Amino acid sequence: xxxxxxxxxxxxxxxxxxxxxxxxxxxxxxxxxxxxxxxxxxxxxxxxxxxxxxxxxxxxxxxxxxxxxxxxxxxxxxxxxxxxxxxxxxxxxxxxxxxxxxxxxxxxxxxxxxxxxxxxxxxxxxxxxxxxxxxxxxxxxxxxxxxxxxxxxxxxxxxxxxxxxxxxxxxxxxxxxxxxxxxxxxxxxxxxxxxxxxxxxxxxxxxxxxxxxxxxxxxxxxxxxxxxxxxxxxxxxxxxxxxxxxxxxxxxxxxxxxxxxxxxxxxxxxxxxxxxxxxxxxxxxxxxxxxxxxxxxxxxxxxxxxxxxxxxxxxxxxxxxxxxxxxxxxxxxxxxxxxxxxxxxxxxxxxxxxxxxxxxxxxxxxxxxxxxxxxxxx
Numbered sequence: 001x002x003x004x005x006x007x008x009x010x011x012x013x014x015x016x017x018x019x020x021x022x023x024x025x026x027x028x029x030x031x032x033x034x035x036x037x038x039x040x041x042x043x044x045x046x047x048x049x050x051x052x053x054x055x056x057x058x059x060x061x062x063x064x065x066x067x068x069x070x071x072x073x074x075x076x077x078x079x080x081x082x083x084x085x086x087x088x089x090x091x092x093x094x095x096x097x098x099x100x101x102x103x104x105x106x107x108x109x110x111x112x113x114x115x116x117x118x119x120x121x122x123x124x125x126x127x128x129x130x131x132x133x134x135x136x137x138x139x140x141x142x143x144x145x146x147x148x149x150x151x152x153x154x155x156x157x158x159x160x161x162x163x164x165x166x167x168x169x170x171x172x173x174x175x176x177x178x179x180x181x182x183x184x185x186x187x188x189x190x191x192x193x194x195x196x197x198x199x200x201x202x203x204x205x206x207x208x209x210x211x212x213x214x215x216x217x218x219x220x221x222x223x224x225x226x227x228x229x230x231x232x233x234x235x236x237x238x239x240x241x242x243x244x245x246x247x248x249x250x251x252x253x254x255x256x257x258x259x260x261x262x263x264x265x266x267x268x269x270x271x272x273x274x275x276x277x278x279x280x281x282x283x284x285x286x287x288x289x290x291x292x293x294x295x296x297x298x299x300x301x302x303x304x305x306x307x308x309x310x311x312x313x314x315x316x317x318x319x320x321x322x323x324x325x326x327x328x329x330x331x332x333x334x335x336x337x338x339x340x341x342x343x344x345x346x347x348x349x350x351x352x353x354x355x356x357x358x359x360x361x362x363x364x365x366x367x368x369x370x371x372x373x374x375x376x377x378x
Contacts, residue, residue, distance in 0.1 A: 016308040021115050021239050022232070023197050025105045025189040027312040033104045034186030038208075040104075041178055044096055049089040056085035076269040080159040083265070084167060091170030097182040105189075106312035112181045114240025115307035123303060124242040127294055132250055138286055139254045152263040160260040168256060172249035173241075179209045179228060180235045180244050202232040215271035219280040226284045230291035237295030239305035247290045 019026060025034070057071055059081045071077065098109035113119040183205040191197035206228030213224050231244035259265055298305065 018306045019115075019309050020194065020198070020236050020306055021241075022184050022188040022201050022236050023191075023194060024111055024115065024310060025101065025107060025185045026192070026197075027107060027189075027309050028105045028314055029189050029192075031190055034189050037100050037104050037186045038183050040100055041093065041097060041182055042208075045089065045093060045178070048092050049086070052085035052089045053082060056081040078265045078268055080156060080163050083160060084163050087163065087167035087171040091167065091174040093174035093178040094170070097174075097177040101182055101185070106314035107310050111310045112177060112185070112241070114242065114304075116240070116304055117310070120240060120242050120303075123238075123240075123298070123301060124246050126301060127243055127297060128246055128250075130293070130297065131246055131290060134290070135250045135254050139258065142255075143258050151261045153261075154263075157260055157263065160265060161257065164253060164256040164260060168253045169245075169249040172252050173245045175209070176231065176235075176241050176244045176248055179205045179212075180231050181241055183208055184232060184235065198232075198236060202229055205232060213271065217271055217273045217276045219276035219278070220271050223276070223280045223284055227287050230288045234291040234294045237291075237305065238298040238303055239307070243291070243294035243298070247287065247294070251287065 017026075056079070060066060060079050061068060061071070065079055065081075066077065098112050101107055101112050102109050108117065110117045110119075184201045187201035187204045188197040191200060206225050209228040210221055210224040213220070215221050215224060231248065234243040234247065235241055256265075256268075259268065
């Protein structure tokens with residue numbers, strides 16, 4: 001039964017389904033929208049990455065860091081300028097993903113952050129009280145035995161540290177908004193069943209995330225895929241991207257700091273076969289545990305993880321309530337009639353419904369006669 005009660009210009013005909021974060025774009029489930037969103041995200045990233053990376057290379061050549069010939073021999077050279085370009089290109093995926101969601105699905109950008117339509121900073125801060133200390137211990141153990149005299153404090157090292165601290169959180173957020181945000185939700189919009197949507201979206205988003213890191217070592221490939229799965233579990237279980245962004249940013253920042261101090265940043269892009277081994281099982285277990293812990297901690301916190309399906313600007317507005325009621329009758333003849341009833345062609349009887357009199361007069365019908373009526377005068 002249709003409810004005719006207005007709600008900000010909308011008339012609800014049925015309750016909106018309650019969904020998880022990964023099905024938040026089910027509002028417009030056409031397959032081409034999700035496909036176009038994923039393709040557009042990948043293309044825009046490569047365009048931005050190419051432009052910014054070339055700008056970084058030109059800056060390094062102009063400042064005498066190396067020549068074009070030296071860069072051609074080692075294009076993976078990671079200088080502060082190239083690091084900044086890489087982080088900015090990835091960080092730009094945050095607003096780009098929001099914009100694509102808005103353009104292709106008509107869903108407000110804030111809905112990409114969480115089912116509440118906003119980024120929940122308080123919840124992320126509460127989670128950080130546990131995640132950050134645990135990661136500090138993990139990173140400290142990883143670098144136990146490193147001689148202090150190998151630490152570097154050159155101008156390049158300081159520049160790299162500043163860039164890591166200021167832009168790596170943006171880089172991590174951009175990857176999460178792209179992979180666990182737009183890609184995950186785009187694939188999730190293709191499926192009506194929640195389990196099928198989550199499994200398919202998690203596999204595809206994690207696979208794209210793995211390929212984007214351009215690794216050929218099987219242990220690294222497994223690590224990136226497990227990382228993606230862990231962050232997808234965290235996003236679904238907490239109803240938003242706060243936990244994935246925090247875990248991703250904490251991991252990258254705390255691992256980059258000692259790498260920069262040891263002047264080993266060039267090793268970040270060394271992902272060919274043979275550079276990793278079974279020790280990668282440890283970071284896989286840690287990141288998976290962090291994702292599951294965030295889900296448990298969110299439930300203890302009373303976090304909202306489901307919400308009604310968001311509105312889309314492409315949805316058709318139902319008709320306004322006035323359209324369901326007949327229009328008031330319009331009277332073509334004045335009242336009372338000025339013509340004499342005895343005239344030829346004048347109707348001998350009036351309709352049963354009488355036009356209303358002024359409110360509060362107490363009259364319900366015209367009187368049969370009254371002094372001064374034209375047909376009663378002598």
